[in-house]
Amino acid sequence: MKISYNWLKNFIDITSYTPDELSLVLTDIGLEVEAVDKVQSIPGGLEGLIVGEVLTCERHPNADKLQVTTVNVGAAEPLQIVCGAPNCRAGLKVIVAPPGAVCHPSNGEPFKITKSKIRGEVSEGMLCGEDEVGLGKSHAGIVELPEGTVPGLLVKDFYQMEDDFCFEIGLTPNRADAASHLGVARDLAAYFRKDLQPINTESVKESQAAGTAVEVLSPEDAPRYAGVNISGISVAESPSWLKEKLQTIGVRPINNVVDVTNYILHDLGQPLHAFDQAKIAGNKIVVRKAKADELFITLDEVERKLSSEDLVIADAEKPMCIAGVFGGAKSGVTETTSDIFLESAYFHPVTVRKTAKRHGLKTDSSFRFERGTDPNMPVIALKKAAALIQEVAGGQVSSVITDLYPAPVEAFRFEVAYSRVQRLIGKEIPKEDIREIIQSLGIGIERETEEFLEVAVPPFKVDVTREVDVIEEVLRIYGYNNIELGTQIKASLNTVQKPDREVILNQVADLLIANGYREILSNSLSKEAYAENVDTAVKLLNPLSTDLDTMRQNLLFSALTAVSYNQKRKSADLKVFEFGKSYHLVQEKYQEKYHLAITITGRQAAEQWNHSAAPVNFYGIKAVVDGILKRLRIDGIRVEESSSSYFNYGLSYKKGEKTLVEFGEVSKVNLKKADVERTVFFAQFDWDAVLKMIKKQTIKFQEISKFPAVRRDLALLLDEKVSFEQLRLIAQKTDRKLLKEVAIFDVYKGDKLPAGKKSYALSFTLQDENQTLTDKQIDGVIQKLIVNFEKEVGAEVR
Numbered sequence: 001m002k003i004s005y006n007w008l009k010n011f012i013d014i015t016s017y018t019p020d021e022l023s024l025v026l027t028d029i030g031l032e033v034e035a036v037d038k039v040q041s042i043p044g045g046l047e048g049l050i051v052g053e054v055l056t057c058e059r060h061p062n063a064d065k066l067q068v069t070t071v072n073v074g075a076a077e078p079l080q081i082v083c084g085a086p087n088c089r090a091g092l093k094v095i096v097a098p099p100g101a102v103c104h105p106s107n108g109e110p111f112k113i114t115k116s117k118i119r120g121e122v123s124e125g126m127l128c129g130e131d132e133v134g135l136g137k138s139h140a141g142i143v144e145l146p147e148g149t150v151p152g153l154l155v156k157d158f159y160q161m162e163d164d165f166c167f168e169i170g171l172t173p174n175r176a177d178a179a180s181h182l183g184v185a186r187d188l189a190a191y192f193r194k195d196l197q198p199i200n201t202e203s204v205k206e207s208q209a210a211g212t213a214v215e216v217l218s219p220e221d222a223p224r225y226a227g228v229n230i231s232g233i234s235v236a237e238s239p240s241w242l243k244e245k246l247q248t249i250g251v252r253p254i255n256n257v258v259d260v261t262n263y264i265l266h267d268l269g270q271p272l273h274a275f276d277q278a279k280i281a282g283n284k285i286v287v288r289k290a291k292a293d294e295l296f297i298t299l300d301e302v303e304r305k306l307s308s309e310d311l312v313i314a315d316a317e318k319p320m321c322i323a324g325v326f327g328g329a330k331s332g333v334t335e336t337t338s339d340i341f342l343e344s345a346y347f348h349p350v351t352v353r354k355t356a357k358r359h360g361l362k363t364d365s366s367f368r369f370e371r372g373t374d375p376n377m378p379v380i381a382l383k384k385a386a387a388l389i390q391e392v393a394g395g396q397v398s399s400v401i402t403d404l405y406p407a408p409v410e411a412f413r414f415e416v417a418y419s420r421v422q423r424l425i426g427k428e429i430p431k432e433d434i435r436e437i438i439q440s441l442g443i444g445i446e447r448e449t450e451e452f453l454e455v456a457v458p459p460f461k462v463d464v465t466r467e468v469d470v471i472e473e474v475l476r477i478y479g480y481n482n483i484e485l486g487t488q489i490k491a492s493l494n495t496v497q498k499p500d501r502e503v504i505l506n507q508v509a510d511l512l513i514a515n516g517y518r519e520i521l522s523n524s525l526s527k528e529a530y531a532e533n534v535d536t537a538v539k540l541l542n543p544l545s546t547d548l549d550t551m552r553q554n555l556l557f558s559a560l561t562a563v564s565y566n567q568k569r570k571s572a573d574l575k576v577f578e579f580g581k582s583y584h585l586v587q588e589k590y591q592e593k594y595h596l597a598i599t600i601t602g603r604q605a606a607e608q609w610n611h612s613a614a615p616v617n618f619y620g621i622k623a624v625v626d627g628i629l630k631r632l633r634i635d636g637i638r639v640e641e642s643s644s645s646y647f648n649y650g651l652s653y654k655k656g657e658k659t660l661v662e663f664g665e666v667s668k669v670n671l672k673k674a675d676v677e678r679t680v681f682f683a684q685f686d687w688d689a690v691l692k693m694i695k696k697q698t699i700k701f702q703e704i705s706k707f708p709a710v711r712r713d714l715a716l717l718l719d720e721k722v723s724f725e726q727l728r729l730i731a732q733k734t735d736r737k738l739l740k741e742v743a744i745f746d747v748y749k750g751d752k753l754p755a756g757k758k759s760y761a762l763s764f765t766l767q768d769e770n771q772t773l774t775d776k777q778i779d780g781v782i783q784k785l786i787v788n789f790e791k792e793v794g795a796e797v798r
Helices: 019-028 181-192 240-248 256-268 349-359 364-371 378-393 418-425 431-440 467-478 501-514 556-567 618-631 668-673 687-696 724-734 775-793
Strands: 002-004 033-039 050-059 067-072 079-083 093-097 116-118 121-123 164-169 213-216 224-231 272-276 284-289 295-297 303-305 311-314 319-322 339-346 402-404 412-417 444-448 452-457 574-586 589-601 638-641 647-655 658-666 680-686 710-719 739-748 757-766
Touching: 002 181, 002 240, 019 033, 019 164, 019 181, 079 121, 164 240, 181 256, 181 431, 181 467, 213 224, 213 402, 224 378, 240 256, 256 272, 256 364, 256 378, 272 319, 272 378, 284 339, 311 349, 339 378, 349 364, 412 418, 412 467, 418 431, 418 467, 431 444, 431 452, 431 467, 452 467, 501 574, 501 618, 501 687, 556 574, 556 589, 556 668, 556 680, 589 618, 589 687, 618 647, 618 658, 618 680, 658 687, 680 687, 710 775, 724 739, 724 757, 724 775, 757 775
Parallel strands: 213 284
Antiparallel strands: 002 164, 033 164, 050 067, 050 093, 067 079, 116 121, 224 339, 224 402, 272 339, 284 311, 295 303, 311 319, 412 452, 444 452, 574 589, 589 680, 638 647, 647 658, 658 680, 710 757, 739 757
16 A cells, blocks of 8 residues: 655654654554555656846857847856757846756656767756756756746755655555555654644535436445535546546546546545546435356446346446446546536445456555445545535535445443553553553544453454453553563473474475475465365355365465476476464364475486486485485384375375375376476475474484494395385384394396395495494305295295
8 A cells, every 4th residue: 555755744753763763663553564556747856957047049140040148047157058949038037957957848758968079069957948858748848937936946946845755654454544644644643742733624524406317225234325416527637636646546537527536445444436527327226245256347338247246336227336336337427528427435445346247447546445345434535525516626515425334333431440451551651541552543432440441443454352452552652662571481391302303304305495395385275176075174254266166275376286287387397395284173282283295206317428417206205305314214114005195105194193205206186287388296294293203202312333234145036025124114124123124125026036026235334333244144044034034024034
């Protein structure tokens, strides 16, 4: 949201604060200023230009169409300037751009003035035309200033140029009350304990004539609807002051009537809409629900099919506007409009929000109506707008003001206890200060005792409905920075050593990054088609779109979305990881699970002269999973085939009953869902389970053995169903003292072996920490291994 520094002065005296100082105040009171930009109504702000008086004007000796002038600019010596303007003459007061000044033309790039020679005569500057300094578009000659203008005066002072500053405020969704200059000024007034300037509406004189008839058929969607007729207007370009105000906050001027409605929206936070009176069939306004599939052309010339849930402003025959969202192409104000009906209403936020979402329309009006406007503002805004329209477009109010408000919105009433204010804020704030802040925010105090206040919160503060909300308001204005920390911070010490979650996370992230992986952060919102189990999916009540209607149940499709995006942009080689949450609804309780997801696709490495570009494979993802578990010192892992629907094939690593990680080749069904073309390998850790396992690990010091390790190999003939993991577990069980490592270095399947058989070549590393192993010890261990392999899996030594 953009707020003008000068515009705020219409409501509150802030002249003693610079824009930078004010930006700090706004941020302190909860309206975070993200940027402060200097805005000039004329580019360059006429900086460096001075008023001059032409003393002499003689024909250039070497050019028929040029004159050589001497110009008094208030300095000790006049300047000699060569000029080609036909209206240049002695005695004229002009705009002078001396050497060093930068001119900002109405069309074209800025240019710097230098001392030069023109056809042999020295020229110490330039006499300026309108278009050369951004004052207009005329190129007929130099600007002629009034006769009494003093030479040497700065041109920006002559034109009373005042720089403005635009605050870019990161408005949070709950602060609908601050979505205007009035709303921001209210907060500043509370902070500075100053009074706001009253909104003057007394200049509007109502006619007693009947105007356009209004009928509200859906009062629950339009609790308040007001309007008035204005006749005899002249639609034209807005005056400079109005255009400059809008341009400062990034709003494009259109015409004087529409500009006034936009001005009031940003001024008071009340959206308005002007209808061409001649285009209202039957001279009647009907606020109703649209008919199912009713067609309507909006201002952007798009024909939209309306829903029966959409609220429209119609005449006796047709819709003219989608209420609170967007106007129609055939009922708006044009250059031929002479009479208007000006609308000012309070629409139900939910109705506007659903309609705006349904049609994908986001406007300044819908932004405010969706969050909740002030139901007490429509008539005030209507009167101020009517007065401005008469000022800039002429005409007169030609009807009584219609105000349909059958069920006024009541203030929020409840008690605020002083003790709870002190307890929640954590500081003893004087009761007088609490009372003063509450009143300065526009909150009424209906009764006061020594213990509490009975408050009446006006409905424009849509998020202040409970005692704790008022306490937050008090703290916001009192200042978070004014709550001091005590000299002592007390904490209970836990002697049980726990792994630091962030330290572990960063260690693993560093490990992956060092191995060429990139970290990604993806949206937690997903679509229902990606859910593992629809029954446990967490659905959004008001999703932004059908692609973002469900909280993700896994990180697989977040990863595949990134893969798809990159593959379509010719970046097919990816190694990425993400730490993130999944969301589940289990027995009517919401659960969050934290995961580490790792994804690889494409080539293992770029092609080089000494090796080919091999594609990634299952062992690539297995290597990184094993590396992480080894880095975290988690051992005793049980390996099973993964039954997850994620994969064509994969493994599941478990410890006890907990599954720590599942990984494998992503199934073609899932690749197709995410529009991924190439093979992808994926691993997902249950990070919470991993951290619990780390907690249970005890780190022990062990001196490196001084005695050599010995390797022995065995070739075994096995049934095809026997896995290496089974053999590894048998080996570890056989000898826990000397056997340090079991590895597989060759696998053979072929016609030279019996049907249903395969050959594994295993290596065994043995080592004693206290002595050199003898052949007898080594052979003893190997023989035990052979016996156990034969006994438990029917292995044959080849």
